[in-house]
Amino acid sequence: MTFDLLSRRGILGVFAATTVTAAPVMANAFGFLRGAGDMRRIRMYSGRTGESLDTVYWVDGKYIREALNEINVFMRDWRTGEAIGIDPRTVDVAAASHRLLQTNEPYMMLSGYRSPRTNAMLRRSSSGVARNSLHMVGKAADLRLKSRSVGQMYNAAMSCRAGGVGKYSRSNFVHMDCGPVRNWGA
Secondary structure: OOOOOOOHHHHHHHHHHHHHHHOOOOOOHHHHHHOOOOEEEEEEEOOOOOOEEEEEEEEOOEEOHHHHHHHHHHOOOOOOOOOOOOOHHHHHHHHHHHHHHOOOOOEEEEEOOOOHHHHHHHHHHOOOOOOOOHHHHOOEEEEEOOOOOHHHHHHHHHHHOOOEEEEEOOOOEEEEEOOOOEEEOO
16 A cells, blocks of 8 residues: 555645634634633724724733723713623633634624613614623623624634524624523524
């Protein structure tokens, strides 16, 4: 038996196929990010406020308090101006999903924190707003990318297996949260 069939190109092809197949099978977003290096970064902008955020929020195994404070203000309820502490695990899920999507485009954040008053107002006008939404406790974000489809974003977030993922194709966004692992809108 000869080994001439295993050319350099053939070996590289097998390696590439294995890497692509294994990439989305992550235990969770946090495990994926641990293997991504010593730094975590999130990039977003808000069409509602015109603000942008581009910050490194985790370095060498530790969250950076100043960066988390910046995220808290950025993800505030834009209707009321109220801000609370955003659960860093929510940011981890978004950052891990963004990394899997391999894009430099920042997320457009449609909704981060929602005050109970804002959530109640939205519930009156839409059946898709949960009474006990995780947005009200800083554990959820509704995000969009121009360069990726809702399906691609949904699949990336689902592969993290780190929280809830909702697919809103008609409204062109994906909900990501750090609550129990579940999904809807598939």
